[in-house]
Amino acid sequence: MTVDGITRVAVLGAGNMGHGIAEVAALAGYQVTMRDVEQGLVDEGYGNVEWSLQKLAEKERIDESPETVLTRLDTTVDLAEAVTGADLVVEAAPERMDLKREIFAEVEAHTDEGTILASNTSSLSITGIAEAVSDPSRVVGLHFFNPPVKMDLVEVVHGEKTAGSVAEKGAEFVESLGKTPIHVRKDVQGFVVNSILGPFGGEPAWMVSEGEAAIREADAAMVHERGYPMGPFELADLTGIDVGHHVRTEGGIPVPPIAEEKVEAGDLGRKTGRGYYDYEDGDGADYEPEDAGEFDTLRVEARMVNEAAKLVGDGVATPDAVDTGTRLGAGFATGPCRRGDELGLDTVLSKLRELYDETGADRYEPADHLVELVEAGHTGEAAGRGFYEYDTGDGPGPYRLLNYEVADGLLAVELDRPERMNALSADLLDEIADLFQSVDTDEIRCATIEGAGDRAFSAGADIGGFADVEPTDVMDVTPAFEAVNDFPRPVLAKVDGYCLGAGLELALACDLRIATGGSEFGCPEIRLGLIPGGGGTQRLLRILGETRAKELVFRGNRISAERAEDWGLVNRAVPADEFDATVDEFCDDLLSGPPLGLKVAKKVLNEGDDASLAAALAMESQGFGLLMSTDDVVEGTTAFAQDREPEFEGR
Numbered sequence: 001m002t003v004d005g006i007t008r009v010a011v012l013g014a015g016n017m018g019h020g021i022a023e024v025a026a027l028a029g030y031q032v033t034m035r036d037v038e039q040g041l042v043d044e045g046y047g048n049v050e051w052s053l054q055k056l057a058e059k060e061r062i063d064e065s066p067e068t069v070l071t072r073l074d075t076t077v078d079l080a081e082a083v084t085g086a087d088l089v090v091e092a093a094p095e096r097m098d099l100k101r102e103i104f105a106e107v108e109a110h111t112d113e114g115t116i117l118a119s120n121t122s123s124l125s126i127t128g129i130a131e132a133v134s135d136p137s138r139v140v141g142l143h144f145f146n147p148p149v150k151m152d153l154v155e156v157v158h159g160e161k162t163a164g165s166v167a168e169k170g171a172e173f174v175e176s177l178g179k180t181p182i183h184v185r186k187d188v189q190g191f192v193v194n195s196i197l198g199p200f201g202g203e204p205a206w207m208v209s210e211g212e213a214a215i216r217e218a219d220a221a222m223v224h225e226r227g228y229p230m231g232p233f234e235l236a237d238l239t240g241i242d243v244g245h246h247v248r249t250e251g252g253i254p255v256p257p258i259a260e261e262k263v264e265a266g267d268l269g270r271k272t273g274r275g276y277y278d279y280e281d282g283d284g285a286d287y288e289p290e291d292a293g294e295f296d297t298l299r300v301e302a303r304m305v306n307e308a309a310k311l312v313g314d315g316v317a318t319p320d321a322v323d324t325g326t327r328l329g330a331g332f333a334t335g336p337c338r339r340g341d342e343l344g345l346d347t348v349l350s351k352l353r354e355l356y357d358e359t360g361a362d363r364y365e366p367a368d369h370l371v372e373l374v375e376a377g378h379t380g381e382a383a384g385r386g387f388y389e390y391d392t393g394d395g396p397g398p399y400r401l402l403n404y405e406v407a408d409g410l411l412a413v414e415l416d417r418p419e420r421m422n423a424l425s426a427d428l429l430d431e432i433a434d435l436f437q438s439v440d441t442d443e444i445r446c447a448t449i450e451g452a453g454d455r456a457f458s459a460g461a462d463i464g465g466f467a468d469v470e471p472t473d474v475m476d477v478t479p480a481f482e483a484v485n486d487f488p489r490p491v492l493a494k495v496d497g498y499c500l501g502a503g504l505e506l507a508l509a510c511d512l513r514i515a516t517g518g519s520e521f522g523c524p525e526i527r528l529g530l531i532p533g534g535g536g537t538q539r540l541l542r543i544l545g546e547t548r549a550k551e552l553v554f555r556g557n558r559i560s561a562e563r564a565e566d567w568g569l570v571n572r573a574v575p576a577d578e579f580d581a582t583v584d585e586f587c588d589d590l591l592s593g594p595p596l597g598l599k600v601a602k603k604v605l606n607e608g609d610d611a612s613l614a615a616a617l618a619m620e621s622q623g624f625g626l627l628m629s630t631d632d633v634v635e636g637t638t639a640f641a642q643d644r645e646p647e648f649e650g651r
């Protein structure tokens with residue numbers, strides 16, 4: 001899908017970011033010209049796009065052949081040729097203000113007034129870059145994350161003079177690439193994601209510098225206790241300690257002594273073989289869960305929440321944009337606004353005040369917005385309001401990890417963690433349970449569940465969240481699956497991609513399963529030393545029989561959709577282009593079917609499976625008898641006699 005008014009895109013730079021942006025734009029259907037200053041660089045970038053497209057094709061992640069996509073990608077070393085006639089120019093040159101200004105001035109000379117001029121800068125001011133052109137309202141930041149082909153997030157950065165319509169068009173363009181834009185309404189240093197990553201890396205570095213923590217302790221606690229995808233020191237080694245050092249120095253932010261020492265010694269991280277960890281003679285980031293000790297994670301998270309409060313209070317971004325940005329851009333399970341609401345903003349504020357009083361360091365000074373929220377009594381989830389409002393009533397939602405909508409009798413549910421393959425975290429499972437237990441079923445005749453994105457229904461329980469789970473908390477069959485199983489309407493799982501572990505268990509708790517041909521099913525739990533823990537062993541046994549159930553559970557292998565259909569694990573496995581139509585056919589029958597009949601059928605089929613044949617037959621007879629007295633049966637039989645379609649009302 002392309003955006004109205006944008007047909008031709010010029011990407012200036014063929015390096016890591018440039019060739020990635022060119023690739024995703026060509027994939028989305030735009031006519032792209034990629035330009036760099038030397039033919040060798042252009043050829044290298046083009047080769048990288050070819051390689052990446054080939055990989056995507058091998059994994060069946062793209063519908064077109066790489067050759068077809070490449071027909072939309074031209075290259076040149078001539079800037080004027082690249083940008084002439086372009087509707088959008090995305091500059092992805094090295095991070096130097098003088099260079100970017102030079103490029104923008106030249107681009108302006110060769111483009112029409114309506115051409116949008118975007119910069120992929122991650123650290124420079126959009127307002128500053130825009131000074132190079134006579135009409136700065138055309139200039140916007142489109143900050144892609146590395147690698148663009150994989151990362152879902154793009155920060156749409158508004159310079160002081162960026163026109164609202166230009167930023168909106170930029171965001172539409174991002175959406176047309178299948179990516180998620182967040183608006184960064186003021187071009188503050190670090191935009192949103194790097195602003196939050198500042199204290200995530202910085203505070204532990206101060207704590208280690210001041211002898212209050214050890215490196216492994218910090219990394220182990222943040223990863224294994226708090227569920228961050230990487231430890232702060234491990235992350236600094238990956239991105240380069242000198243990079244963080246440069247950003248802080250440029251932004252006038254004090255540099256923690258330990259980072260200073262590493263840079264002076266030339267130990268910059270993975271790229272030099274040594275940083276906070278030793279990658280040449282040692283085992284790299286070799287921290288273990290037990291290293292976490294007494295590390296004060298609240299001190300780090302309080303600063304991250306404070307930074308988020310500054311962004312929100314200063315009108316840079318909404319809480320939702322901050323949280324979406326850090327989820328998609330940094331892989332955080334929970335963004336800092338939501339985390340602040342969980343911790344209690346009063347707790348966060350007390351921690352910051354305590355540290356500020358103790359040290360007098362500016363970094364602990366509470367943000368005005370944080371103080372205002374606490375003074376207004378908006379202290380977070382427990383108070384019903386913090387950065388977000390929480391519905392304390394009985395109805396469903398609001399939810400942050402799933403989307404749902406009820407329309408024309410259909411409850412359509414989407415698991416919304418595409419960046420984690422829709423892995424089922426404790427919070428997402430709670431939301432599923434809450435929705436299926438609290439949604440008003442009067443208006444609903446059937447439900448569907450699908451995964452967001454194009455990779456997975458769900459790749460299972462969130463492995464990142466295993467570390468701080470108490471065994472006793474997970475030893476009951478998960479309420480989410482039971483809520484789906486017991487939902488008094490038919491539920492259909494729409495499986496497009498991986499359906500693994502607890503994801504498969506969720507699909508098994510549904511009544512029907514339809515899959516695209518490329519989907520894969522399996523119980524990888526055994527490879528983690530586990531067994532399916534959400535009803536998988538028992539439901540597989542009942543659906544597949546012992547032979548096949550044991551094969552899946554014991555071997556942990558994945559099976560294709562074709563085999564899943566052959567085994568009776570799914571109702572249909574169909575080519576991707578027939579998926580929606582097949583789902584619609586099923587849903588049409590469920591939506592027009594008799595609600596009471598379907599409810600009783602589901603109950604009798606589910607419960608009869610666990611009963612003796614005699615008991616199950618008695619259950620069936622009772623159900624049959626019960627239905628005989630309903631208006632729907634009168635309608636069904638009358639419609640038959642009148643040779644018309646019945647119109648059931650569920651009475």
Ligand SMILES: C/C=C/C(=O)SCCNC(=O)CCNC(=O)[C@H](O)C(C)(C)COP(=O)(O)OP(=O)(O)OC[C@H]1O[C@@H](n2cnc3c(N)ncnc32)[C@H](O)[C@@H]1OP(=O)(O)O
Nearest residue numbers: 331420421423459460461462463464501502524532533534
């Ligand atoms: C009682 C129930 C227990 C369970 O369910 S235990 C969990 C069972 N499930 C699994 O073991 C599956 C784990 N995932 C995988 O094996 C692979 O993934 C896939 C085969 C599904 C896909 O592989 P690829 O195409 O190479 O993608 P990628 O880079 O591994 O995944 C993309 C991002 O998704 C995250 N992710 C995938 N599965 C999970 C998960 N189950 N829990 C948490 N995160 C997950 C990854 O880490 C990564 O994230 P980043 O891009 O930040 O590296």
